[in-house]
Amino acid sequence: MAKRRYELTETRIAKLQKEGRGEGIGPDYQPWIRIHDFSSNGRVHRRYSQKVRRIVQLLSDIEEDIFLKFDASDLVVDIREQFPLPRADTLRIAELHGTRHPCVKGVVAVMSTDFVIDLPGPRRIAIAVKSGDELAKRRVCEKLDIERSYWLERGHEWHLVVDDAVSHDERLHLQQTAEWASLDLLEGVEGWDGRAQDLMLEIFAAAPRERLLDVLRRVEERCGWEAGDALALAKHLLAIRSLIFIGDGRLDVFGPVEQLDRREASDVLAA
Incomplete structure (x- = not known):
């Protein structure tokens, strides 16, 4: 106390x-x-x-x-x-x-x-x-x-x-997302607005059960990005709520794409 x-x-x-x-x-x-x-x-x-x-x-x-x-x-x-x-x-x-x-x-x-x-x-x-x-x-x-x-x-x-009211995994996810919002993950790289559109299109064109990591690697290869750029951008989009996480616990890059959804009004107050 x-x-x-x-x-x-x-x-x-x-x-x-x-x-x-x-x-x-x-x-x-x-x-x-x-x-x-x-x-x-x-x-x-x-x-x-x-x-x-x-x-x-x-x-x-x-x-x-x-x-x-x-x-x-x-x-x-x-x-x-x-x-x-x-x-x-x-x-x-x-x-x-x-x-x-x-x-x-x-x-x-x-x-x-x-x-x-x-x-x-x-x-x-x-x-x-x-x-x-x-x-x-x-x-x-x-x-x-x-x-x-x-x-x-x-x-x-x-x-x-x-x-x-908050599970251990959800706590870690919330803390990570807050850190992604406070850190400038995109520092020194131009054209992130266009890249965000490319990434969103790739994510939502993928099969729901496809591994998120495979989708991130594919968009990096197709667009000529550096390794890790897609994950950094996905984290940033989650932090600013352009993407929303709908899975249990915390984001798992080895898990399915269906962890992510487009931004929509969702009441997180019920928990």
Whole structure:
């Protein structure tokens, strides 16, 4: 569990509010909690979001997994992590439920939601991310009930995501795709727009069960590309969602072409 680097006081809360924590949208949003606010023995992550064009603060491996799924979704408009809830509202809900509100040494804490996801419509979904071990604790469940009630009062969906929602292979695929998007795989090579069209035509003209590696090699030979160019381009197209991966787990170049499909709106939020 993360330990606070800064002692929670009313002065500290006022300072964070003055900084604009929990405010803004898109690239201007500032999360209520940042990694440097804690001295943690656990794993934390800072990921660049292709969706909102800023560094996202993630406090656990589970949060990273869920963030990468949302960041890759065509349906998501905005992602806001560590989103603060007004204390007046959470205090009222806690009293209504007969539950103790979270406090630290007598200071009423600001509760937060792990992710707030905006979709077209407008539609908003609040996401709490927990491990199975945490859910075995009564106090954790009491705090989740306050959070859930806050969002339902406002007519928004609230979902609890547990750490087994993302498989090991899917986690690796999501991490790889994020890296392909952040690296300039096409640096120093011209004409990639035309090459992308050639590659897409070759992929979708192939038999569904043909090995993807054979298709990539064939387009390299036919078009006179360097070895590895087709795979680099396929990775890039996956990262920017021009191609979508529909297989189980992660991309397997030795697997069939039918792992890949043309871009279309696909809801990855159900998992």
